Amino acid sequence: MSGRILVVDDIAPNVRLLKAKLEAEYYDVLTADNGPDAIELARQAVPDLILLDVMMPQMDGFEVCTRLKNDPRTRHIPVVMVTALDQQVDRVHGLQVGADDFLSKPIDDVALFARVRSLLRLKLVMDELRQREASGRAVGAISDTMTCFGDSDAAANILILEEDLSRAERLGRRISQQNQLTLCTDPKEASQLLDQQGFDLLVINLVARGFDGLRLCARIRSSDNGRAMPILALVDPHNREKIVRALDIGVNDVLLRPVDANEFDARVKTQLRCKRYADTLRQSLDSSFELSVTDQLTGLHNRRFMQARIADALTRLGRGVEPASVMIADVDFFKQVNDKWGHDAGDKVLQELARRMKANMRAIDIACRYGGEEFVLVMPGADLNAGLQAAERLRIAIEDEPFELGGHHGTTRITLSAGVTELEPGDSHESALARADQALYAAKNAGRNCVKSIEKAPAQSAAGR
Ligand SMILES: [Mg+2]
Known part of the structure; x- marks a missing residue:
């Protein structure tokens, strides 16, 4: 490296x-x-x-x-x-x-290169996280206040594995003030605990005669639960070979015995701080991914996500797996809502519409805000007939109940026009949406508050049938 x-x-x-x-x-x-x-x-x-x-x-x-x-x-x-x-x-x-x-x-050369390799490896992981977070920040998906350096003193969950229980207790006392400690004398039991729950830090005695601590560390590093968990190992200062191997296996830090209480406490804090920093980065990445596919006002998916799902449906159609349909719906006379009661009322209507859309679709359907007051529903597995039925169900759910406007405005009735089309072989998301849009205009021209469809173009082989 x-x-x-x-x-x-x-x-x-x-x-x-x-x-x-x-x-x-x-x-x-x-x-x-x-x-x-x-x-x-x-x-x-x-x-x-x-x-x-x-x-x-x-x-x-x-x-x-x-x-x-x-x-x-x-x-x-x-x-x-x-x-x-x-x-x-x-x-x-x-x-x-x-x-x-x-x-x-x-x-000492051996100690130098073991430390250097171990720290560079850790930095590589952190750099990747930081880089991905930076790109999230650049597109505005992560705000500057979301990442702190993990200086919080929140209680951490620490597992201590030491063959001698009284020594484990002594270690625990040095860091027990604000942390949740689990003491363990058997590596098998430690493995089970690690499989069952996440810990923020493992402190392990590598000098133990009763078990091979290095083997356990190696196993932890290759497990899903333990990959990112910091490990602090207690080692004998004379056993340089073990120190080097521990760091090469992926132990984050070593503490030389006899253990100095202050140094132990400080090293534990350092490891926990790094862990919190990495956790915070991962969390903000998760939420930035969520944000990048979500429409902020309605919580529905956004246009980018919807286009990718139509592409998925087209792939399955191409392989002959299943049909799929797409609906575009538009709120009738929505401009009047904004003009009469203001944009806050308009936003409330759109949010309630999104809620009814989610309540009236199947779990596998994908609801998206296409822009303004336009919505798209991608329906995997639905042929044109099923797609029309779904659209009609939604149209009725919108028409049936008045919408709250917020403030002192009371309620108003809203209606929806929708166009439905079934995906065809050779479609792109643009061509499918263009056809659904044509159907939507047909619905608008037919007096609104209705659902129209554009039939599939007759295929060459079916001509004359
Ligand atoms: Mg000097």
Whole structure:
């Protein structure tokens, strides 16, 4: 996996050494020797990862990290702090300002590349989400207020798997204040729990003698439920091979034993923050998809979605699976509603009409607002006769009950004219809708409040029958 990495250190030989190591592994390397330059470069070049020295004159690594994480342009870039001393207090401070990981000098190559690969992999997933969200935002489907960085302190659901129950309880006490904890000593039981419900984080002891934690992590990563769940693993600092394999399998973070309470708490918070950020992105993507196929006023589908469904119906017709019909309906004299009682009243009428349309169609029918006061119903499986019956049912449902106008306006009666056509082989959605539109005009010309159809053009082979 290649990527662009920004190396920040005030001492030139350190920079040269890291640059050489990373370039040997085909990473693209940028460098800076002070905080302000690093921030500027991060904004402009947007690297995939930043290796940040803690001890620098003027602006130290903590300050640089704080600024990067407070800037929407750079906050998604993973930051690995490089500390001269393996000081726990530095680690905790770093995590508090948003650092994603640590390396201590002198930098161990194996640890370096395992961290780099793991963080780049995570960033790849986040980038894809961010990109899809950005395109949603560009078409106006996602508003700027919908995405926050996941800083909420809402309770998280955490599973702790540790073979010794008293150790599990001790771990739990360190993070139990605002979170929902499930303690578990058996990997089989943990697997079942993970299948049954979603967790926000798994804390797993990889040093356990009674089970193979790595195997479970690998299985979780290949399951639907566990693919996106963060995993924090407790490891023995001397077992470098296991640390590297854990990160390669997809464990998000490792914590060295003996466990420092503050570092544990800070790493848990970091993982939960990332998870919430990813969840928020996914949710806004889901709702943007919903918005992109929905008419906002009526909640019916929009024109784009309807065209795609007509195309589907044409494909099934072409394969000889089933017929399909299309109706276009138009509210009679709708302009008078707007002119007499205003646009709010007009909107209320359209909303109620949409509600009656949904109440009077089959579950497989697709109701769409075509524009203004025009509606389209796509009816898979319906031949012309069935399509006409459906349209007539809707026409009666509209005519029968008066419509509320809102405010002090009371109610009014509304009628609907509709045109129906059956899809033909060789149709496009344009030609089908054009025929339905012709039928609609026939209904208007026949005095409105009625349904008309255009017969299928007689096929060549049926000529003279
Ligand atoms: Mg330094």
